[in-house]
Amino acid sequence: MTAAAYVRTAPEEVLPAPIFERGALAWMRQNLFSSVWSGLLTTALVALALWLIPDLIAWATTRAVWSASDGGPCRIHQDGACWAFIGHKLDYLRYGSYPVAQRWRVDATEIVGAILIAWLLWPRAPRRGLGAVLFFVVYPILAFILLRGSQWLGLPIIDTALWGGVFVSLLTALVGIVFSLPLGVLLALGRRSGLPIVKVASVVFIETMRGVPFITVLFMANNMLPLFLPEAWAPDRLLRPLVGTALFAAAYLAEEVRGGLQLIPKGQFEAAQALGLNYRLMMGLIILPQALTLVIPGVVNNFIGLFKDTTLISAVGTLDFLETIQNAAKDPVWIGPTIAPTGYAFAALFYFAFCFGMSRYSLAMERRLAAGRRR
Amino acid sequence: MTSGADAAASYASAAAVEMIGVHKWYGAFHVLRNIDLTVGRGERIVICGPSGSGKSTLIRCVNRLEEHQRGRIIVDGIELTQDLKRIEDVRRDVGMVFQSFNLFPHLTILENCTLAPIWVKRMPRKDAEGLAMKLLERVKIPEQANKYPGQLSGGQQQRVAIARALCMSPKIMLFDEPTSALDPEMVKEVLDTMVGLAQDGMTMIVVTHEMGFARQVADRVVFMDNGEIVEIAAPAEFFSNPRHERTKLFLSQILR
Numbered sequence: 001m002t003a004a005a006y007v008r009t010a011p012e013e014v015l016p017a018p019i020f021e022r023g024a025l026a027w028m029r030q031n032l033f034s035s036v037w038s039g040l041l042t043t044a045l046v047a048l049a050l051w052l053i054p055d056l057i058a059w060a061t062t063r064a065v066w067s068a069s070d071g072g073p074c075r076i077h078q079d080g081a082c083w084a085f086i087g088h089k090l091d092y093l094r095y096g097s098y099p100v101a102q103r104w105r106v107d108a109t110e111i112v113g114a115i116l117i118a119w120l121l122w123p124r125a126p127r128r129g130l131g132a133v134l135f136f137v138v139y140p141i142l143a144f145i146l147l148r149g150s151q152w153l154g155l156p157i158i159d160t161a162l163w164g165g166v167f168v169s170l171l172t173a174l175v176g177i178v179f180s181l182p183l184g185v186l187l188a189l190g191r192r193s194g195l196p197i198v199k200v201a202s203v204v205f206i207e208t209m210r211g212v213p214f215i216t217v218l219f220m221a222n223n224m225l226p227l228f229l230p231e232a233w234a235p236d237r238l239l240r241p242l243v244g245t246a247l248f249a250a251a252y253l254a255e256e257v258r259g260g261l262q263l264i265p266k267g268q269f270e271a272a273q274a275l276g277l278n279y280r281l282m283m284g285l286i287i288l289p290q291a292l293t294l295v296i297p298g299v300v301n302n303f304i305g306l307f308k309d310t311t312l313i314s315a316v317g318t319l320d321f322l323e324t325i326q327n328a329a330k331d332p333v334w335i336g337p338t339i340a341p342t343g344y345a346f347a348a349l350f351y352f353a354f355c356f357g358m359s360r361y362s363l364a365m366e367r368r369l370a371a372g373r374r375r
Numbered sequence: 376m377t378s379g380a381d382a383a384a385s386y387a388s389a390a391a392v393e394m395i396g397v398h399k400w401y402g403a404f405h406v407l408r409n410i411d412l413t414v415g416r417g418e419r420i421v422i423c424g425p426s427g428s429g430k431s432t433l434i435r436c437v438n439r440l441e442e443h444q445r446g447r448i449i450v451d452g453i454e455l456t457q458d459l460k461r462i463e464d465v466r467r468d469v470g471m472v473f474q475s476f477n478l479f480p481h482l483t484i485l486e487n488c489t490l491a492p493i494w495v496k497r498m499p500r501k502d503a504e505g506l507a508m509k510l511l512e513r514v515k516i517p518e519q520a521n522k523y524p525g526q527l528s529g530g531q532q533q534r535v536a537i538a539r540a541l542c543m544s545p546k547i548m549l550f551d552e553p554t555s556a557l558d559p560e561m562v563k564e565v566l567d568t569m570v571g572l573a574q575d576g577m578t579m580i581v582v583t584h585e586m587g588f589a590r591q592v593a594d595r596v597v598f599m600d601n602g603e604i605v606e607i608a609a610p611a612e613f614f615s616n617p618r619h620e621r622t623k624l625f626l627s628q629i630l631r
Contacts, residue, residue, distance in 0.1 A: 270440050271477035275491035275543060276467040278459075285490060290481050 060345070071334040081342045082334075089328040096164015096319045102156065105146045106167050113139065113174065121361060123368065136178055147171075160238035164319030166350070168238070172245055172310040172320065177303055179246040184253025185292075189283065191258055202254070209251030214309055217244045222316040241313040249306045256298045260291035293369060300362035304355045311351075322347055390449070391416045391547050391578045392437055397446035399432060406432050407443065408603045414547075419579045421589040421610075424599035425625060430582045433599070434549045437580065438469045451546055467495060470540030474552040476532040478524035484511070484535050485520040488542045496543065503542070510538040514568050530561030534568050541572075548572065550581040586630060590614060598622050 019025065033039040063080030065073045067087070074082035086093070095103050116139055119131040149157035163171075190202030209217065221244030226234040235243070264287055272282040292299075314323035325343040328334075392414040399407035406429045414420050422430045435441040436448060439455050439462045448455045450465045479487050488507035492498040498506075511517045514534035516527075524532055533553055540548060550569065554562045566588050573579060573592045583589065589596050589610055596613040598606045598621075606619045614630070617623045 265475075265477075267473060267475050267477035268479065271471075271473065271479070273440060274438055274466060274469075274471035274473075275539070276463055276495045277491065278463060281494050285494065286479055290479075293481070 065338075071336045071339065074334070074338050075336040078337055080338070081345060082336070082338045083342065085328070085334050085339055085342055086346050088334070089324075089331075092165065092328055093321065093324050094166045096168060096324055097162040098158060098164070098167070099156075099162065102149075102158060105149075105155065105158075109143045109146045110167065110170065112142065113170075123365075136182070140175075140178060143171075160236050163238060165324045166321045168319060169310050169321040172242060172313055172318075173303075173307045175242045176245040176249045176306050176310070180249035180253050180306070181299070183246065183250035185257050185288065187250060187254035188257035188261060191254065192261060206251045206254050209248055210255070214248055215312055215315055217248045218313060218316050220244070221247075238318060241316050241318050245306070245310065245313065249302065252302050252305075253299060256295050256302060257291065259298070260295035261287065263294050264291055296365050296369070297362045300358050300365075304358050307354060307358070308351060321350065389416075390414065391418065391451060392580070393447075393449040394433075394436075395447045395449075397433075397436065397443045397448060399429075399436065399441065399443045399445075406602050407436070408601075410446070410604060412597065412604065412607075414578065414580060416546075417576045417578055418594045419573050419592050420581065420595055420597060421593040422580065422582045422597045422599060423584065423586070423589065423625075424605075428599040429602040430599045431551050434551055434580050434582055437547070437549055438466050438471055440471075467543060468546045469549060470543060470545035470547070471549045472533070472536050472540055472551065472553045474555050476524070476529070476536045476556070478532055478535055478539070480524050483521050483523055484516070484527070487524065487535060488539045491539070492542050507538070507542055510541045511535070513541075513571075514538045515564075528561060529557045530564045533557065533561075533565045537565075537568055537572070547578045547580070550579065550583065552582050552584070554583065554585055584629065586614070598625065600625070 032042045059079065060081050063077065065077050065080060065082050065084050068074060068082075068084035069088075071082070071085070074085065091100075091103075095106055098106060116131060116135040119125050120128060120135055125131065145153065146155070147158070147163070148160070149155040151157065187202050187206055190198045191206065193199045193202070218241050221240045222237075225240055225243070229235070268286055268290070269282065272286045277285070310320060311322045314320050319327075325347055326340075329340045329343050390413050392412070394410050394412045397407055397410040398405070410433060412420075412433075422433065424430050432441055436443050436455075437450060443455075451468050453461050453465050455462065455465060478484075479490070482490065485504060485507055488511065489500065489503040492503040492506065493500055508517055508520065511520055514537055516531055516534055516538075519527055519531060519535070524535070527535065537553075553569070554565050557565060562585070566585060569579070569581070569588070570592055579592075581588070581593075593610045595607055596610050597604055598613070598617075598619070600621050606613070606617065606622045608618075613622075614626065617626055
């Protein structure tokens, strides 16, 4: 262009992007072979995967023992997993020593819980507010009555010493989640409170819990709680680690929620106040709904951590899923070199399935929120 | 009824806002210095002045978004003190429109408008929605009622913010630089809405740099600088015959 002034006469053509700039080829070039080193690394890792993964899959499938009535076949086929052992012990792994005739109560509790959770997690589900009330208020009571029993309803009382397995692991995680979230929100609000006593109490609680390993909290809950309370009030042996878990998780969630609160612009508080909303309405209707949606990914991350940490409660004598696997592996009928690896592989699959599900859900929510903010 | 109560009643009806010897400090910084200002019912006041002069702080004291440390502020007959109940009573009668709109992004336009009537005034949902639609029509955006704030332009959001404040049927409206965050082509639609409001007799205190609006609508213009009121005058007088040196300097800088 030589002239200083210019007027367009015909529109410029819209052209397709060059072939290396779009589709799978462009992606591979950018992400896998962007430089010589990146290309070598990609090749090396693919080779490593090709070497290891087929062997692992063969161990778990073609070379595995799928059916046997005792450990004999598994002791012969030592190069494969012993899934027959898991099949025989599955009921014990699921319920611990819960009486066989009453196990339907555990099933019922789990099914109701699963339905309520699905209701809450599905963003387009109708009446999620009602779902939340049912899950956070009604369900804990129902679960307590069903699992523990009630003379009045004709359900025999099952001592918690008999509870165990997957069901106790899920229960611990669920109790942790249900009680730690509201408590965490209260602690986060307390930490921002203008009342010095509330603020100091919240800070001390949060920092103490965060400054101490989880296992310590569990030992404290287990051994020291009974010392402080009269004998008659001494909490149930299963309840103690549950309380410890919920309090520990609450401290971490409080920090997560506080982060969300800090992201809410000051103008939102002022607009709510200017409309005459009091503190409770402002927090409940304007601030917390926004802050909590912002921290969903972080909260789910915490829940994933909490779920995996429930394996630690076996340290204070609670029969969780991992403990039932270790117990089952000691059965002389099954004893053999492949039993423990099979059990741990099964546990790994179980924990991975739950954590991966939570992680995917959190990612989907994140994308949904990002899309919502673009609106 | 005693004569004292009579006096209080007539006193209450005389002024919408009364500020007597108001001082405020941010830490050691003296932002408001001995402010005396009485706003009558139905009166439109425009406050102008250079940035940092304390004009926003002044109107934010009227609904206690900022706390004053000395002096008295009486809004619609209620004196602002530490008493939360009084503060909430005042806020119920005083609407506010912010520079940055501050709509609630997680609620639809309609929900933004009905929230306070439903929760603060305990108005039935149906009535609140009817009222909100009427006011959204007044600010000329009823068709956006079910959208979210992020889907609207700045000018539309600010008009929603005005409608949201009006849904509480306020006696006094505060505007804190309502057009400063808007693209130039959207300023007019917001100012038109405000002019309409003034014509309906609303008591308004407006912090703005829109001198055209001040000329057209204001009963009195208040000029502030360095945390003090420098000059108060009717707009015709204020613009054509400013008396204080600082007012002259300010006007010469913004009107050219």
